[in-house]
Amino acid sequence: MSSRESKKPRIGVFKFASCDGCQLSLLDLEDELVALAAAVDIAFFPEMSSNMRKGPYDIGLVEGSVTTHHDASRIHEIRKQCKTLVAIGACATAGGIQALRNWNDSKQWVSHVYAHPEYIQTLGMSTPISEHVPIDFELRGCPVSKRQLLELVSATLAGRRPNVPTYSVCMECKRAGHVCVTVAQGIACLGPATQAGCGAICPSFNRGCYGCFGPAETPNTVILAEQLLAAGRSAEAVTRDFRSFNAWAWPCRQASERKGLS
Amino acid sequence: MNVATEPRKKSGTIKVDYMARVEGEGALFVKLKNDQVQDVKLKIFEPPRLFEALLRGRHFNEAPDITARICGICPGAYQMSSVHAIERALGITIHPMVRLLRRLLYAGEWIESHVLHIYMLHAPDFLGYRDFVELAKDHPKEATKALRLKKLGNHIMTLLGGREIHPVSVAVGGFYKTPAKADLEKLTEELKWALDIACTKAQFLAGFEYPDFEQTYEFVALSHPSEYPLNEGRLVSNKGLNIDASQYEDYFVEQHVKHSNALHSVIRGRGSYQTGPLARFNLSYSKLPPWRSRFPNSADCACPA
Numbered sequence: 001m002s003s004r005e006s007k008k009p010r011i012g013v014f015k016f017a018s019c020d021g022c023q024l025s026l027l028d029l030e031d032e033l034v035a036l037a038a039a040v041d042i043a044f045f046p047e048m049s050s051n052m053r054k055g056p057y058d059i060g061l062v063e064g065s066v067t068t069h070h071d072a073s074r075i076h077e078i079r080k081q082c083k084t085l086v087a088i089g090a091c092a093t094a095g096g097i098q099a100l101r102n103w104n105d106s107k108q109w110v111s112h113v114y115a116h117p118e119y120i121q122t123l124g125m126s127t128p129i130s131e132h133v134p135i136d137f138e139l140r141g142c143p144v145s146k147r148q149l150l151e152l153v154s155a156t157l158a159g160r161r162p163n164v165p166t167y168s169v170c171m172e173c174k175r176a177g178h179v180c181v182t183v184a185q186g187i188a189c190l191g192p193a194t195q196a197g198c199g200a201i202c203p204s205f206n207r208g209c210y211g212c213f214g215p216a217e218t219p220n221t222v223i224l225a226e227q228l229l230a231a232g233r234s235a236e237a238v239t240r241d242f243r244s245f246n247a248w249a250w251p252c253r254q255a256s257e258r259k260g261l262s
Numbered sequence: 263m264n265v266a267t268e269p270r271k272k273s274g275t276i277k278v279d280y281m282a283r284v285e286g287e288g289a290l291f292v293k294l295k296n297d298q299v300q301d302v303k304l305k306i307f308e309p310p311r312l313f314e315a316l317l318r319g320r321h322f323n324e325a326p327d328i329t330a331r332i333c334g335i336c337p338g339a340y341q342m343s344s345v346h347a348i349e350r351a352l353g354i355t356i357h358p359m360v361r362l363l364r365r366l367l368y369a370g371e372w373i374e375s376h377v378l379h380i381y382m383l384h385a386p387d388f389l390g391y392r393d394f395v396e397l398a399k400d401h402p403k404e405a406t407k408a409l410r411l412k413k414l415g416n417h418i419m420t421l422l423g424g425r426e427i428h429p430v431s432v433a434v435g436g437f438y439k440t441p442a443k444a445d446l447e448k449l450t451e452e453l454k455w456a457l458d459i460a461c462t463k464a465q466f467l468a469g470f471e472y473p474d475f476e477q478t479y480e481f482v483a484l485s486h487p488s489e490y491p492l493n494e495g496r497l498v499s500n501k502g503l504n505i506d507a508s509q510y511e512d513y514f515v516e517q518h519v520k521h522s523n524a525l526h527s528v529i530r531g532r533g534s535y536q537t538g539p540l541a542r543f544n545l546s547y548s549k550l551p552p553w554r555s556r557f558p559n560s561a562d563c564a565c566p567a
Binding site: 198 | 280281282283284285286287308309310311312314315316318320321328331332333334335337382386392393395409410412413416424425426427428431433438439517518520523
């Protein structure tokens with residue numbers, strides 16, 4: 001390694017229980033990938049490179065949720081190795097779709113899938129990285145937005161806070177000039193309580209937001225659930241609305257369990 | 263797989279604890295004795311997320327969005343499988359236009375995913391690099407073209423599905439919204455360039471040094487009477503399998519082995535088989551359009567007869 005290269009900020013990308021989509025967002029930066037790789041030292045990113053080097057790292061990007069004993073201890077080692085640790089995507093920030101096991105008997109679930117449940121080592125819960133170690137930032141989305149991911153890396157290297165808005169999808173939706181799918185067509189939409197960042201894709205495709213960017217800042221998910229029920233959506237459907245990719249995020253749990261609902 | 267850097271031994275074991283440049287997480291164990299392979303274990307330690315269980319009790323409309331999350335590199339494949347399974351169960355016939363647009367979405371995913379696998383995950387091993395970035399330094403023209411091809415695949419996904427990873431447009435019975443004809447027409451020029459480049463690239467890839475190792479493969483893929491198969495057809499193999507998808511469980515069995523979280527699928531009474539692009543290519547080569555004649559075809563790298 002040349003001395004010039006060694007001074008570059010070192011980045012590590014780590015995978016837990018996940019679909020690979022968030023780390024793939026880095027490889028999907030077709031126009032920026034080569035320049036990014038020149039600006040930083042990608043020291044550990046197994047999906048991209050067999051050149052896997054030990055820490056410490058300046059930035060650690062963690063994809064996925066914690067679902068095994070091994071991963072529950074591995075995240076502590078990674079935290080020690082990373083100056084800045086960022087959870088990327090719904091699995092890392094909220095437990096992901098696999099957190100649906102948190103309301104069920106995961107042993108029974110394992111037996112639905114595997115002929116030999118005794119071979120499988122998995123925890124009863126799927127939990128976000130922040131339940132295990134302190135983290136420096138959470139980048140939302142299922143998957144994350146690759147623009148926001150690039151902004152996150154640039155901002156961290158420049159020592160500033162990433163410009164990632166925490167307002168709701170409604171803001172992006174109005175700005176894009178979409179007609180509100182709820183008001184105009186009565187379609188259930190989680191946009192009012194979901195964090196912006198996707199570009200209001202679902203309303204632009206004539207469907208309601210399904211909340212893949214997780215709760216916006218100070219979301220009133222309970223009132224949104226109440227409104228959906230008042231509009232005639234069934235209780236089961238409202239529970240499912242809030243039990244998807246960010247189900248274990250507290251505001252989604254409040255809404256799906258109807259905590260505080262009148 | 264990155265075993266090339268391991269020292270060659272006549273006897274002993276090769277252990278790769280964390281395989282690089284693959285989808286998901288796996289480890290490899292190979293036991294050698296007097297240059298003969300005694301045992302191979304591919305250990306997929308990727309933690310189980312239990313999709314088969316978590317889909318229970320969900321509305322059928324949610325299946326395409328949920329199953330997409332099985333894999334961020336091939337979400338379209340899971341969306342297509344789930345909508346087709348549900349449509350078959352409900353007896354829904356889709357509009358011919360929906361069928362064509364689904365083929366296009368899926369083709370976009372093939373372009374993106376196959377370029378990713380060929381150039382970013384596999385080519386570095388054949389050319390002696392640790393990753394695509396190192397490869398790009400020595401082969402900037404190849405790398406730029408590969409990235410442009412990959413971007414085109416992602417562009418098709420985004421045009422039809424709103425985003426390249428976990429597209430949002432696929433619905434049981436059709437699409438939430440279809441693209442404007444004018445936007446589709448804009449793809450034509452780039453696709454013409456891409457076809458040209460893909461045929462040239464095939465020549466470049468055929469020139470790689472491949473290990474002299476062939477097995478008696480059983481290739482399994484869909485087969486359609488008149489098209490290169492994407493979404494429909496019968497399940498066929500080069501060893502006489504020819505069944506409807508509904509007969510899958512009569513002919514295939516998924517086994518659970520102790521060392522891996524991924525189930526092993528075998529043909530009943532025959533054993534392992536190969537799926538994917540290579541199987542499709544070998545079984546349906548003649549269904550490719552006439553430009554297939556531009557593929558390399560030599561004694562070393564022969565197209566199927």
